[in-house]
Amino acid sequence: MKRLxxxxxxxxxxxxxxxxxxxxxxxxxxxxxxxxxxFISALILGAVSIxxxxxxxxxxxxxxxxAGFFGIGxxxxxxxxxxxxxxxxxxxxxxxxxxxxxxxxIGIPAFRLRGPYFALAILGFAEVMKLLAVNLxxxxxxSQGIFNVPPLPGFRVGGVVVDFYVSGxxxxxxxxxxxxxxxxxxxxLRRSNTGLAMFAxxxxxxxxxxxxxxxxxxxxxxxxxSAFSTALMGAFYTHYVHFLSPDMAFDGYWTVMPVxxxxxxxxxxxxxxxxxxxxxxxxxxxxxxxxxxxxxxxxFGLLLAVVIVWAPxxxxxxxxxxxxxxxxx
Amino acid sequence: xxxxxxxxxxxxxLTGIWLGTAFAAPAIRLGAHGPQTGSLxxxxxxxxxxxxxxxxxxxxxxxxxxxxxVYDDESSPLKAVAAVEKLAGVEKVDGIVGGYGSNLVGxxxxxxxxxxxxxxxxxxxxxxxxxxxxxxxxxLNYMTGLAAAQSGTIRNLFKAKTMGIVYNxxxxxxxxxxxxxxxxxxxxxAVPVFEKFEKGTTNYKPILLKVxxxxxxxxxxxxxxxxxxxxxxxxxxxNLPVKAYVGAWGIGTPEFTRExxxxxxxxxxxxxxxxxxxxxxxxxxxAEIVAAYKARYNEEPSYLAMLxxxxxxxxxxxxxxxxxxxxxxxxxxxxxxxxxxxxxxxLGRVAFDEKGDPKHFTAVLFQIQQGNRVVVYPRERATxxxxxxxxxxxxx
Numbered sequence: 001m002k003r004l005x006x007x008x009x010x011x012x013x014x015x016x017x018x019x020x021x022x023x024x025x026x027x028x029x030x031x032x033x034x035x036x037x038x039f040i041s042a043l044i045l046g047a048v049s050i051x052x053x054x055x056x057x058x059x060x061x062x063x064x065x066x067a068g069f070f071g072i073g074x075x076x077x078x079x080x081x082x083x084x085x086x087x088x089x090x091x092x093x094x095x096x097x098x099x100x101x102x103x104x105x106i107g108i109p110a111f112r113l114r115g116p117y118f119a120l121a122i123l124g125f126a127e128v129m130k131l132l133a134v135n136l137x138x139x140x141x142x143s144q145g146i147f148n149v150p151p152l153p154g155f156r157v158g159g160v161v162v163d164f165y166v167s168g169x170x171x172x173x174x175x176x177x178x179x180x181x182x183x184x185x186x187x188x189l190r191r192s193n194t195g196l197a198m199f200a201x202x203x204x205x206x207x208x209x210x211x212x213x214x215x216x217x218x219x220x221x222x223x224x225x226s227a228f229s230t231a232l233m234g235a236f237y238t239h240y241v242h243f244l245s246p247d248m249a250f251d252g253y254w255t256v257m258p259v260x261x262x263x264x265x266x267x268x269x270x271x272x273x274x275x276x277x278x279x280x281x282x283x284x285x286x287x288x289x290x291x292x293x294x295x296x297x298x299x300f301g302l303l304l305a306v307v308i309v310w311a312p313x314x315x316x317x318x319x320x321x322x323x324x325x326x327x328x329x
Numbered sequence: 330x331x332x333x334x335x336x337x338x339x340x341x342x343l344t345g346i347w348l349g350t351a352f353a354a355p356a357i358r359l360g361a362h363g364p365q366t367g368s369l370x371x372x373x374x375x376x377x378x379x380x381x382x383x384x385x386x387x388x389x390x391x392x393x394x395x396x397x398x399v400y401d402d403e404s405s406p407l408k409a410v411a412a413v414e415k416l417a418g419v420e421k422v423d424g425i426v427g428g429y430g431s432n433l434v435g436x437x438x439x440x441x442x443x444x445x446x447x448x449x450x451x452x453x454x455x456x457x458x459x460x461x462x463x464x465x466x467x468x469l470n471y472m473t474g475l476a477a478a479q480s481g482t483i484r485n486l487f488k489a490k491t492m493g494i495v496y497n498x499x500x501x502x503x504x505x506x507x508x509x510x511x512x513x514x515x516x517x518x519a520v521p522v523f524e525k526f527e528k529g530t531t532n533y534k535p536i537l538l539k540v541x542x543x544x545x546x547x548x549x550x551x552x553x554x555x556x557x558x559x560x561x562x563x564x565x566x567x568n569l570p571v572k573a574y575v576g577a578w579g580i581g582t583p584e585f586t587r588e589x590x591x592x593x594x595x596x597x598x599x600x601x602x603x604x605x606x607x608x609x610x611x612x613x614x615x616a617e618i619v620a621a622y623k624a625r626y627n628e629e630p631s632y633l634a635m636l637x638x639x640x641x642x643x644x645x646x647x648x649x650x651x652x653x654x655x656x657x658x659x660x661x662x663x664x665x666x667x668x669x670x671x672x673x674x675x676l677g678r679v680a681f682d683e684k685g686d687p688k689h690f691t692a693v694l695f696q697i698q699q700g701n702r703v704v705v706y707p708r709e710r711a712t713x714x715x716x717x718x719x720x721x722x723x724x725x
Contacts, residue, residue, distance in 0.1 A: 135498075142503060144455065240410075243432060247432065248405075
């Protein structure tokens, strides 16, 4: 029993298990389109949570403005595809870069602020982005939103046609690949020298600066990678839902839920936020909602409170060893 | 004698076959989605009450079992897609009703089209929703009807010369504001003030001052509950010199009356249906629905509940009349029945055009008079006469 309690996985093994489970999940649920659609939204949230955690959990910079990056990505991709005729895959890449631009615009001035002031500044940034989307009607169709955003183009793999419009399965695997890509970006960044610098910044900024860590640059790297990933998921979201409006693209959901997913899964790990997002989405949809049609969100809040009080390091916090510079635990 | 016996036997036999067929009709699987939680929950819960009652009444009346599958889309577009995936993809429903908000109805109707499942909504009024001409998309209410009620009242009843339009920047309110402005300008009415405000605005005085300075006859506020409360209170502070205050949806609700009390007097609101506004041919049906609703929920139905009820009735009628083949109902038959629908009900004449939009949809404008909602426009649906000029704070 003692050995079981002491049992801890490495980050790599935990991530491999999670992504293996994600890969076989559609088979386990017999490719049920409803379950798939729920897990697609969970994977989108999972990827955004991993991206958020890179900034907050690894670098110590709490953001309340990730909805801003999510919305930028969604709008840039939709506009490039619908107004400029871009290929959606290329537009998604451009959407990620637009997220980086937004991150630099807010990051350079806001990182001069510390503690809650950065969080507040980035919250204001998200609100400004939303107002721009509402008011730049020539480009964004304003508050009425953009209808009929095309799905990702299909392709052939051998004899199999991958159609993103007709079936949920390609969307599911595409979302899973994006979450894996976001995870790998966070993983390799954390193992790099910059990752070590992030740890130092998270611990104590002044001490980090004192030993020669470029604090501003380190924070900006964390923010831009996080923003790129979040904007990329926003772009995927719009091609999946086929509709976009300022209210949904910059919805507070994309600011709050990554925090919740990270707290639930464990901020000390990289894969924890992804797992947290998958679990909370699944629990809410398949357990709470089944029993409490209109009050299910209440249980969700209670569950989160229980986790924060009794397991502050989250689901995986005590079961996964942190990987730091060079992969040494 | 033998002849009579034969006749009786044949009649009994045929009746038995008819009854047997009626009871043996396969159960109709009806899907319904709407926001039961989240920011739009208040509207979705009302709508769902009507849908549930509609399904129960149909079951009682037609002796056909209705299996109703309800899904809470949580006011989220992602969940609206999941709703249709579940209802059409897993539960294999014969038709879907519900949906509230164009941003939810858009993705949901697209998913319904993929599953080739008829989709009749009452909560998506954006004109772009039907632009794709989905063969499964139908809706009972439409933005143009709502805008026509407002512009018609201002043009024909008030005979206003100048208008101030202020509107919430959200999708529905922006679209209706632009539509009404265009219709009024076309009719030669000046709109010197056309101002947008953001959701969450609490101080409306700066834009109301523009309305005052422009000398507008009528103030039209395209907004939501909190916007009406805010603009009416600020108009009172400014003693805004207008002859009428017109609002969009959400005026005259119990919440509105609680918050404003006598300050809501003379205010005009826009609605799809109000008690007593059914055309003559549908008065009986209206009364029956209202009575059944009161018996079931112990309250009067709102227009959202009425829309929910009627959409369910029309959809179930179409599925049932389309008939079952090999134990299941066919989407094509249901669509044909919906396309061929042409009835007069509590909402007026209901028929769909080739895009699924309601061809004859009209909304009503009511005025709050001594706490009651008195319908004043259009004249054929009016339940009383207008008190114009009149605003709760004095005005012109």
